[in-house]
């Protein structure tokens with residue numbers, strides 16, 4: 685028995701009327717507290733996979749377990765208690781005209797007592813740095829702020845896992861960084877397991893582990909360093925290599941002894957100091 689919080693065994697999903705399976709036999713264990721990034725070109729099955737974690741889709745074959753509960757129609761409610769989801773477009777996730785009411789929505793639906801709702805909403809808005817905007821109208825907020833409100837709504841439900849499906853894709857660089865750092869903090873400080881779907885390599889390099897999907901299957905899996913050191917495969921799977929790896933290549937061409945697999949800005953700064961640059 686593994687103590688994985690997410691456990692997929694040959695999990696597959698085929699949309700009605702589709703010829704191919706959108707997720708085609710994925711086996712994967714995610715440990716509690718892990719930050720897992722999922723990469724892959726458009727249509728590779730990332731969103732379909734994420735939607736099974738939240739029981740929005742039920743696997744058509746194989747098994748998906750979330751916190752030990754099998755994803756099925758009957759268990760959908762219990763699965764959603766464990767795994768919350770944040771989507772790409774913050775406008776589609778906000779349902780109320782006042783920030784704190786939006787944040788309380790899920791709890792109200794579950795019949796949580798009002799004083800408990802008050803406490804959890806205050807806590808969640810504080811966590812995402814939006815407590816002082818509790819009475820604002822979401823329509824007055826930036827994309828990044830709206831996304832933080834959507835995250836607060838999920839946090840208020842106290843899930844063990846949050847799946848983010850390209851939650852930074854529509855944001856400007858500041859909003860993108862804020863939301864990514866927030867997800868990292870929730871992961872590191874609250875121990876929430878994070879599944880982070882992204883097209884940004886700079887985000888993926890900061891995950892504990894990366895999987896790359898293609899045609900519904902996992903094609904590459906490992907630490908960011910392991911995955912991105914397969915440069916040719918990464919490119920063939922329709923991805924880019926992280927900016928710092930490109931810079932490392934240019935610097936090496938210019939005669940500086942920077943390792944090829946320098947992934948993050950911090951690592952690059954360290955390497956350049958070693959070079960005396």
Ligand SMILES: Nc1ncnc2c1ncn2[C@@H]1O[C@H](COP(=O)(O)OP(=O)(O)OP(=O)(O)O)[C@@H](O)[C@H]1O
Nearest residue numbers: 699700702706724725726727728729730731732733
């Ligand atoms: N509602 C649907 N009905 C039928 N086919 C679908 C549906 N949603 C997705 N698909 C198909 O399933 C496959 C996987 O799609 P999915 O949305 O999971 O990919 P993705 O990796 O999230 O792509 P993107 O990077 O564009 O978000 C694609 O071939 C897609 O066309």
Ligand SMILES: [Mg+2]
Nearest residue numbers: 730731732849
């Ligand atoms: Mg998608």
